Amino acid sequence: MDENRFVGLDPEYYLNHNSYMKYNHMEITKISPEESEVRLRVNPDALNILGVVHGGLIYSLADAVTGLTARADGRRYVTQSATINFIGNVNEGYVIAKGILLRRGKAVTLVRCAIEDENGRLLADGTVNMFCLDDETGRE
Amino acid sequence: MDENRFVGLDPEYYLNHNSYMKYNHMEITKISPEESEVRLRVNPDALNILGVVHGGLIYSLADAVTGLTARADGRRYVTQSATINFIGNVNEGYVIAKGILLRRGKAVTLVRCAIEDENGRLLADGTVNMFCLDDETGRE
Amino acid sequence: MDENRFVGLDPEYYLNHNSYMKYNHMEITKISPEESEVRLRVNPDALNILGVVHGGLIYSLADAVTGLTARADGRRYVTQSATINFIGNVNEGYVIAKGILLRRGKAVTLVRCAIEDENGRLLADGTVNMFCLDDETGRE
Amino acid sequence: MDENRFVGLDPEYYLNHNSYMKYNHMEITKISPEESEVRLRVNPDALNILGVVHGGLIYSLADAVTGLTARADGRRYVTQSATINFIGNVNEGYVIAKGILLRRGKAVTLVRCAIEDENGRLLADGTVNMFCLDDETGRE
Numbered sequence: 001m002d003e004n005r006f007v008g009l010d011p012e013y014y015l016n017h018n019s020y021m022k023y024n025h026m027e028i029t030k031i032s033p034e035e036s037e038v039r040l041r042v043n044p045d046a047l048n049i050l051g052v053v054h055g056g057l058i059y060s061l062a063d064a065v066t067g068l069t070a071r072a073d074g075r076r077y078v079t080q081s082a083t084i085n086f087i088g089n090v091n092e093g094y095v096i097a098k099g100i101l102l103r104r105g106k107a108v109t110l111v112r113c114a115i116e117d118e119n120g121r122l123l124a125d126g127t128v129n130m131f132c133l134d135d136e137t138g139r140e
Numbered sequence: 141m142d143e144n145r146f147v148g149l150d151p152e153y154y155l156n157h158n159s160y161m162k163y164n165h166m167e168i169t170k171i172s173p174e175e176s177e178v179r180l181r182v183n184p185d186a187l188n189i190l191g192v193v194h195g196g197l198i199y200s201l202a203d204a205v206t207g208l209t210a211r212a213d214g215r216r217y218v219t220q221s222a223t224i225n226f227i228g229n230v231n232e233g234y235v236i237a238k239g240i241l242l243r244r245g246k247a248v249t250l251v252r253c254a255i256e257d258e259n260g261r262l263l264a265d266g267t268v269n270m271f272c273l274d275d276e277t278g279r280e
Numbered sequence: 281m282d283e284n285r286f287v288g289l290d291p292e293y294y295l296n297h298n299s300y301m302k303y304n305h306m307e308i309t310k311i312s313p314e315e316s317e318v319r320l321r322v323n324p325d326a327l328n329i330l331g332v333v334h335g336g337l338i339y340s341l342a343d344a345v346t347g348l349t350a351r352a353d354g355r356r357y358v359t360q361s362a363t364i365n366f367i368g369n370v371n372e373g374y375v376i377a378k379g380i381l382l383r384r385g386k387a388v389t390l391v392r393c394a395i396e397d398e399n400g401r402l403l404a405d406g407t408v409n410m411f412c413l414d415d416e417t418g419r420e
Numbered sequence: 421m422d423e424n425r426f427v428g429l430d431p432e433y434y435l436n437h438n439s440y441m442k443y444n445h446m447e448i449t450k451i452s453p454e455e456s457e458v459r460l461r462v463n464p465d466a467l468n469i470l471g472v473v474h475g476g477l478i479y480s481l482a483d484a485v486t487g488l489t490a491r492a493d494g495r496r497y498v499t500q501s502a503t504i505n506f507i508g509n510v511n512e513g514y515v516i517a518k519g520i521l522l523r524r525g526k527a528v529t530l531v532r533c534a535i536e537d538e539n540g541r542l543l544a545d546g547t548v549n550m551f552c553l554d555d556e557t558g559r560e
Contacts, residue, residue: 020186046160047158048158050216055207063199078190080226081407082199083503083547086218087530102542127505220528225409242365248551266407299468300467301468301474326440334439339479362475362479364503369498
């Protein structure tokens with residue numbers, strides 16, 4: 001519990017406890033309950049068969065950053081469902097994902113994700129429903 | 141072109157040219173235009189802050205396996221849009237993703253993905269629209 | 281409460297209390313917690329500018345039938361989120377929507393929807409997350 | 421063809437050729453290739469069993485308004501896939517749907533939809549992929 005409150009504030013701690021994010025070279029550049037940001041510097045481990053960033057990794061940025069925006073309230077969440085639309089791609093530079101709060105509910109928090117290249121060109125756009133694990137009742 | 145036809149048939153070749161999939165320890169166990177399969181043995185690099193497989197990686201399996209089902213016709217595709225619903229998770233054993241063809245179109249191929257643990261319990265269910273890059277006109 | 285239990289069993293009662301479904305000529309042909317069915321006979325009020333069934337109405341069948349499958353457990357639900365993929369369309373005959381349970385949770389029930397024409401040709405495929413309004417705590 | 425160009429500019433003509441929209445009392449208040457708007461005055465035919473606007477009708481507004489934004493370029497489109505997240509609901513006043521262009525492609529146009537009540541409260545948020553029927557080749 002204390003741990004989770006802490007997580008909401010310290011990117012380094014969060015990354016050190018999130019093996020997948022760290023292994024895939026993600027950087028957390030902002031955590032806030034309104035808008036968080038995660039970045040990825042395009043690297044050889046990130047590429048698909050066409051030589052651009054794998055869609056799975058682009059989605060992973062969306063999942064990570066929307067989770068951070070949800071978790072920034074100090075509660076624990078799991079991803080419930082997500083939709084992503086892919087618009088463009090890159091083979092170098094940074095991919096920057098923003099998780100923008102649409103609605104914070106008791107049980108479900110809806111966060112939009114916009115993913116851009118370092119020039120502000122939209123690469124993907126999606127929405128993620130985060131389901132909260134913490135409440136008085138342990139429901140669901 | 142010839143390369144892409146080949147890709148559709150040889151999992152090892154495909155993985156060796158898909159850095160992200162290989163880096164994240166994915167295994168291709170079946171490629172067919174009707175139903176493909178990708179597996180992941182749960183490993184430390186795969187885990188999120190709750191100690192189970194990161195949702196981004198689960199989606200990545202969905203993206204990969206639906207792409208294989210689409211590509212098994214010998215054409216090149218990019219992921220256009222996707223939805224995934226998360227149902228369960230695991231911290232050990234195998235995660236197995238199946239990409240089941242729903243509709244093959246000239247431009248768009250729709251593939252469903254069912255992701256299960258090694259006991260056949262459903263972990264996630266989604267659909268992915270794959271957009272074909274190859275046609276006579278180079279459209280889109 | 282009693283009313284909701286009743287609703288789960290009697291299609292006529294349900295339709296008479298669901299103005300939009302009735303106004304749009306929907307027929308409930310099966311209500312069950314595993315798989316429900318709603319039909320629409322294609323009629324002039326159902327058509328879009330291309331002369332086939334409006335996508336909004338096709339989605340409405342999906343929303344209705346997945347809601348029935350959720351509600352068949354006797355609880356009240358609202359649609360939380362939904363994705364639909366459109367595959368084909370018709371300008372006559374019946375459109376038949378099936379709501380197939382994927383997972384029933386305490387708070388969220390996930391139902392898949394397959395929509396077919398009267399010859400069994402797939403017209404649309406989607407998934408709907410239904411959020412339950414009833415529990416001990418009134419959470420959310 | 422000429423008809424479609426015209427459609428993009430004249431709401432009354434469009435409604436008169438879109439039976440479902442007209443039958444369900446939708447009003448077109450703006451058509452533009454960047455952002456269109458469709459409204460619905462809440463009426464008895466619009467309600468679900470809980471006495472608020474049926475989710476199918478809310479989605480229908482999203483489908484209609486995103487289609488208008490796509491079609492405003494003078495081409496014909498069908499809805500390919502859509503996701504909608506439901507956030508709130510009303511039992512009176514206006515429901516206002518805006519279709520905001522995210523990306524116009526040769527084959528696929530992606531439009532976001534924000535649906536609000538008359539006080540600007542967000543009721544639903546979604547994205548719709550519109551597939552273009554017109555090009556030189558008749559592909560797909």
